[in-house]
Amino acid sequence: MGSMSIKRKLTGASVGIPPRHVDFSMAEDSPRYFYGNNATATMFFAMLSGSFPPGERFFMESVRSFRDRIEDDHLKAQVSGFMGQEAIHGREHDRLNALLAERGFDMESSDRIVKFGLKIFDLMPASTRLAATTFMEHFTALLAEQLLNDEGFAGRADPEMIKIWQWHALEELEHKSVAYDVYSIIGNSRLERVVAALASSVVLLPMIGGTWAWMLAKEGKLGSAKDNITGLKMLFGMNGFVTKIIPKMPLYLKSSFHPKDHDTTELECVWREKLFGENGALASEFKNKAALQESLH
Numbered sequence: 001m002g003s004m005s006i007k008r009k010l011t012g013a014s015v016g017i018p019p020r021h022v023d024f025s026m027a028e029d030s031p032r033y034f035y036g037n038n039a040t041a042t043m044f045f046a047m048l049s050g051s052f053p054p055g056e057r058f059f060m061e062s063v064r065s066f067r068d069r070i071e072d073d074h075l076k077a078q079v080s081g082f083m084g085q086e087a088i089h090g091r092e093h094d095r096l097n098a099l100l101a102e103r104g105f106d107m108e109s110s111d112r113i114v115k116f117g118l119k120i121f122d123l124m125p126a127s128t129r130l131a132a133t134t135f136m137e138h139f140t141a142l143l144a145e146q147l148l149n150d151e152g153f154a155g156r157a158d159p160e161m162i163k164i165w166q167w168h169a170l171e172e173l174e175h176k177s178v179a180y181d182v183y184s185i186i187g188n189s190r191l192e193r194v195v196a197a198l199a200s201s202v203v204l205l206p207m208i209g210g211t212w213a214w215m216l217a218k219e220g221k222l223g224s225a226k227d228n229i230t231g232l233k234m235l236f237g238m239n240g241f242v243t244k245i246i247p248k249m250p251l252y253l254k255s256s257f258h259p260k261d262h263d264t265t266e267l268e269c270v271w272r273e274k275l276f277g278e279n280g281a282l283a284s285e286f287k288n289k290a291a292l293q294e295s296l297h
């Protein structure tokens with residue numbers, strides 16, 4: 001074959017953000033308390049899963065508002081990769097949430113409360129909504145990094161249930177700087193970022209905490225001291241899953257912050273191979289692998 005190449009339009013896949021169509025078999029046999037056999041910790045992850053679809057749709061909308069301001073082809077392709085990945089995350093988490101709802105978990109509350117919380121951002125300018133998105137994407141990327149790095153996490157989670165979380169985490173790292181780079185185009189005001197970070201924390205954290213407690217109460221497990229204490233330790237103890245993220249949150253407040261400065265490329269490489277390599281854990285669920293590869297040539 002000759003070396004002549006026709007210049008193709010850049011796609012999400014060609015800039016490292018491939019929208020993978022992953023079709024999960026939804027771990028129907030997983031234990032009711034799929035995280036550490038503990039209701040408190042399991043309900044935390046169920047609450048997160050419930051908040052992802054409305055949250056991710058908000059992120060997509062806030063980036064879409066400024067899509068026509070992007071001139072750079074590389075960033076345009078990154079944005080389409082980001083949109084594709086987040087849309088599929090929403091779709092697959094909707095499926096997972098339906099399974100959890102069938103088990104009797106109150107998944108509607110987290111969906112409703114997040115939608116309600118995000119409505120408050122509708123009162124703010126579109127640029128502040130995008131700033132809030134960059135803050136929440138920072139949080140999501142830290143959560144993703146922790147999830148992939150923390151062997152304790154993998155050890156406690158049901159091996160089938162964990163796969164959707166690992167796939168989602170990998171893609172969150174792949175696209176972690178996209179919203180931020182779009183925000184940079186429209187000016188990147190540090191003050192606005194700080195305000196948006198504060199507003200997100202003040203509005204969403206208590207709502208999320210409240211929903212978690214509510215879901216546990218409906219499960220009849222709020223006040224089950226042993227379960228509650230064990231679960232809280234898993235998440236917020238000395239070596240807890242969430243505890244390890246907290247010291248990295250303020251990175252966002254630095255005036256020179258950029259998501260890529262906190263380098264996770266090595267971790268992404270390892271997990272791309274583990275999940276989607278030749279013998280990867282999700283190789284057979286990855287439906288558009290050939291099409292994405294084709295788009296690179």
Ligand SMILES: [Fe+2]
Pocket residue numbers: 056085086089168172
């Ligand atoms: Fe996502």
Ligand SMILES: [Fe+2]
Pocket residue numbers: 059086137140172175
């Ligand atoms: Fe994301």
